[in-house]
Amino acid sequence: MGAKKKADCTPEEWAAYLKRQRENNKTSYHKNKEKLRERINAKNRERWANDPEFRQRRLTARKNYVPTPEALAKKRKQDNQRSRLKLAGLRPETFEVLLTLQGNCCAVCGRSFTKTPQADHCHDTGQPRGLLCATCNSVEGKIKATGLTPAEFATRLQAYLDNPPARTAELAA
Numbered sequence: 001m002g003a004k005k006k007a008d009c010t011p012e013e014w015a016a017y018l019k020r021q022r023e024n025n026k027t028s029y030h031k032n033k034e035k036l037r038e039r040i041n042a043k044n045r046e047r048w049a050n051d052p053e054f055r056q057r058r059l060t061a062r063k064n065y066v067p068t069p070e071a072l073a074k075k076r077k078q079d080n081q082r083s084r085l086k087l088a089g090l091r092p093e094t095f096e097v098l099l100t101l102q103g104n105c106c107a108v109c110g111r112s113f114t115k116t117p118q119a120d121h122c123h124d125t126g127q128p129r130g131l132l133c134a135t136c137n138s139v140e141g142k143i144k145a146t147g148l149t150p151a152e153f154a155t156r157l158q159a160y161l162d163n164p165p166a167r168t169a170e171l172a173a
């Protein structure tokens, strides 16, 4: 495929072309990332051994590195997200696929996500189940804690709301 020129295409064609390029780059990067990383590491090791200036630069950079509060917050958020996904047995790629599959909505209540979706997994099998909003994720766990199935819980909750004991008590008083 020859290189495309921006001037020769419509904005849509150009955007599609860029997207394709990005995807190709991503695919080949992921396919070769260990080899690439190893090549870079080998080169750096060699420079570290033979180039005092490089060594000094690296040491100074390390000593002087002060992350900004924003960088720290971003790192914390990424770490949290990664460890949550890991807990749920989800790879970041699967997370993205799930999000698209669920149409950016909670798999239980169907509301659109306004905050980071929570990756839900089965605590008995460890299998990932899907993405839930914070409310549904916590409700699921809390219903489980009652020892009732969700269906039993729903039936009993409805019966309770329809006929709350306080009403009977009032009638009896």
Ligand SMILES: [Zn+2]
Binding pocket: 106, 107, 108, 109, 110, 111, 132, 133, 134, 135, 136, 137
């Ligand atoms: Zn929900």
